[in-house]
Amino acid sequence: xxxxxxxxxxxxxxxxxxxxxxxxxxxxxxxxxxxxxxxxxxxxxxxxxxxxxxxxxxxxxxxxxxxx
Amino acid sequence: xxxxxxxxxxxxxxxxxxxxxxxxxxxxxxxxxxxxxxxxxxxxxxxxxxxxxxxxxxxxxxxxxxxxxxxxxxxxxxxxxxxxxxxxxxxxxxxxxxxxxxxxxxxxxxxxxxxxxxxxxxxxxxxxxxxxxxxxxxxxxxxxxxxxxxxxxxxxxxxx
Numbered sequence: 692x693x694x695x696x697x698x699x700x701x702x703x704x705x706x707x708x709x710x711x712x713x714x715x716x717x718x719x720x721x722x723x724x725x726x727x728x729x730x731x732x733x734x735x736x737x738x739x740x741x742x743x744x745x746x747x748x749x750x751x752x753x754x755x756x757x758x759x
Numbered sequence: 760x761x762x763x764x765x766x767x768x769x770x771x772x773x774x775x776x777x778x779x780x781x782x783x784x785x786x787x788x789x790x791x792x793x794x795x796x797x798x799x800x801x802x803x804x805x806x807x808x809x810x811x812x813x814x815x816x817x818x819x820x821x822x823x824x825x826x827x828x829x830x831x832x833x834x835x836x837x838x839x840x841x842x843x844x845x846x847x848x849x850x851x852x853x854x855x856x857x858x859x860x861x862x863x864x865x866x867x868x869x870x871x872x873x874x875x876x877x878x879x880x881x882x883x884x885x886x887x888x889x890x891x892x893x894x895x896x897x898x899x900x901x902x903x904x905x906x907x908x909x910x911x912x913x914x915x916x917x918x919x
Contacts, residue, residue: 723910733907736801740908741915745797745873746768752796753848754805 713739768874770846772828773807777876779822786812786861788868788879790852790886792901797871798883799915800908802901806850810881812861816840819851857892858885883909 706714720735740748769777780787789797791808811819816832819840823830829843833853842849858864868879887905890898 719914720911723914724907727910728903729907729910730903733801733904734911737799737904737908737911738915740796740801741799741911744766744768745871746766748797748799749768749793749807749873750766752793752803754803 769807769876770848772826772844772846773849774874774876775826776822776828776847776849777878779825780818781876783818783822785815785818785822786865787815788861788865788881790855790881790889791850794880795883795886795905795908797873797880798869798908799912800883800905802904802908806848808850808852810852810855810861810864855881855889856894857889883912 716738717731717735720731720738723729723734724731740751743751787809788794789807790810791806792800792802792804793807795802796804820830820832822828823842827844828847828849831838831841831843833840839853840851842851855864864881864885865879867882867885869882870877871880872878883905887902887909890902890905
């Protein structure tokens, strides 16, 4: 997967607080992945997961969600 | 998460069983993908892997009986110890590749509360170590996501 990681000069639309938050997570993921073999997307989703409660983390990790 | 329903986490039977294990004094920790998931890893599984300390067999059997979890001890039909039941997604891990003993690895765990139950979770770097050592196709497949999650986790530990 190839990402457009650094589009700094593009006009910024008006973003909601939530959009800004997740955009900042994505930018953090890109920064963390820089110079490594890691996929920014994997780091981004891990950063998102770290904001969840343990129960939400487990729910998201089960293939057969809703079985319980 | 916006728009999602109330999180479930552990099933009622799983909660009762884990509490019963603790009442019985059975030492255990969560390992594998569910434990990695509880540390942010973007991975999926069907089971919660439990690693028990030496000599836990009797306590596991008693806890299972107490809460009605189906538990088949190992060796009856050349089977490994096995859990069963409609809302039981538990698996007993007999050994962890590439790691030290259960007692030694206890130092490499973190306690997290899930559904009000404090649980010992094997740290992500040790889970990665065990996956590298096991080196099966399914272990290799999940390593990139686990390693990326460790980067994210360490970043959060530096700047919470």
